[in-house]
Amino acid sequence: MIESPMFTLNVHIPSSDLAKHVAALRELVPATVHITAAPDDPQPADCHILVHGSVKPEWLEASPNLRAVIVPYAGISPEMQNLLQQHPQITLHNLHYNDVATAEFALALLFSAAKFVPPLDKLLRQGDWRQRYTGAPSILLSGKRVLILGYGAIGRQIAPVCQAMGMQVTGVRRHEPAQAVEKGVAVYSVAHLHELLPAADVLICVLPETPETVGLIGAAELAALPRGAIVVNVGRGPVIDEAAFYDALRSRHLAAAGIDVWYVYPNNEEERGHTLPSHFPFHELDNVVLSPHRGGWLEAAEERRLQELASLLTAAARGQPMPNQVDKVLGY
Numbered sequence: 001m002i003e004s005p006m007f008t009l010n011v012h013i014p015s016s017d018l019a020k021h022v023a024a025l026r027e028l029v030p031a032t033v034h035i036t037a038a039p040d041d042p043q044p045a046d047c048h049i050l051v052h053g054s055v056k057p058e059w060l061e062a063s064p065n066l067r068a069v070i071v072p073y074a075g076i077s078p079e080m081q082n083l084l085q086q087h088p089q090i091t092l093h094n095l096h097y098n099d100v101a102t103a104e105f106a107l108a109l110l111f112s113a114a115k116f117v118p119p120l121d122k123l124l125r126q127g128d129w130r131q132r133y134t135g136a137p138s139i140l141l142s143g144k145r146v147l148i149l150g151y152g153a154i155g156r157q158i159a160p161v162c163q164a165m166g167m168q169v170t171g172v173r174r175h176e177p178a179q180a181v182e183k184g185v186a187v188y189s190v191a192h193l194h195e196l197l198p199a200a201d202v203l204i205c206v207l208p209e210t211p212e213t214v215g216l217i218g219a220a221e222l223a224a225l226p227r228g229a230i231v232v233n234v235g236r237g238p239v240i241d242e243a244a245f246y247d248a249l250r251s252r253h254l255a256a257a258g259i260d261v262w263y264v265y266p267n268n269e270e271e272r273g274h275t276l277p278s279h280f281p282f283h284e285l286d287n288v289v290l291s292p293h294r295g296g297w298l299e300a301a302e303e304r305r306l307q308e309l310a311s312l313l314t315a316a317a318r319g320q321p322m323p324n325q326v327d328k329v330l331g332y
Contacts, residue, residue: 007318009034011313014059016052030314043063049067049068050069053075053077054077060090070309074098074099074296075094076331078209078214095324101297102296105294105296106204109289112289114138117289142167147196147197147202151171151187154206158206159171160183169184169186170187172189200226200229201226203229204232205231211331215238215239219244222244229254231258237262259291264278312324
């Protein structure tokens with residue numbers, strides 16, 4: 001077997017959480033892949049690949065030979081899409097290393113919301129046992145109908161756990177599926193969404209934020225869900241209309257929700273200690289489980305992330321097409 005020749009590849013990692021793992025990443029790539037990382041190293045003028053989730057225009061301009069940007073996780077922001085569309089010579093790629101972690105977190109939010117764990121925990125921390133004796137709310141999930149909106153890698157991890165709990169699972173994808181049923185899961189295109197919502201006791205959203213998905217679930221869609229339904233969002237916040245989501249929970253049309261992705265994020269490190277995640281007071285509702293966009297993060301998954309990133313860089317160094325290319329218009 002003849003191995004592909006190796007080409008010199010200059011990779012730069014601007015300041016990010018990934019920069020601290022650069023030594024481990026260097027061990028996983030060929031010697032012809034030269035990796036620099038902030039804050040120790042400046043971006044080289046002859047950089048070929050940038051690895052960052054939110055590149056700046058000046059970074060793209062600083063390296064005339066730049067040919068690719070790798071986002072070191074799955075989601076692509078609209079800002080990144082718009083910026084990279086202005087640079088057709090630069091391809092955009094991402095990583096899918098955290099599908100299992102995100103699926104597990106979606107299930108954790110589902111169970112916690114259905115059993116109203118946060119208010120029970122809060123009361124017992126105060127020594128209050130009364131909810132044990134006064135019929136605290138709890139939703140039985142067995143036998144319920146689950147609709148997974150965005151039936152991809154994460155959705156396929158969620159489905160079998162729900163099935164094992166005796167739940168009926170339906171998946172929704174962008175296009176008509178090649179087969180109508182996958183391992184007991186009925187799969188439809190998004191064109192059927194409004195037909196499927198009235199039959200969904202649980203809606204789990206795993207969609208990225210794209211021009212097509214922003215506001216996809218609005219007031220009409222939430223109203224179409226049966227009264228007492230549960231919604232879990234581990235995709236992107238703006239996929240579900242913010243005001244409509246809050247109103248549906250406050251009015252108790254939705255029984256509960258588990259939310260890991262939001263509408264307002266801190267702009268800098270100082271704001272991380274005092275930024276509410278929405279323009280509406282979700283934090284005042286006792287039927288919502290709140291999480292600070294941590295669903296896909298797992299320390300144990302860092303090794304998998306580095307390995308997947310190394311495989312992309314190795315392919316590029318061999319002159320092969322890099323996997324996981326993202327359509328800059330669609331966002332995935």
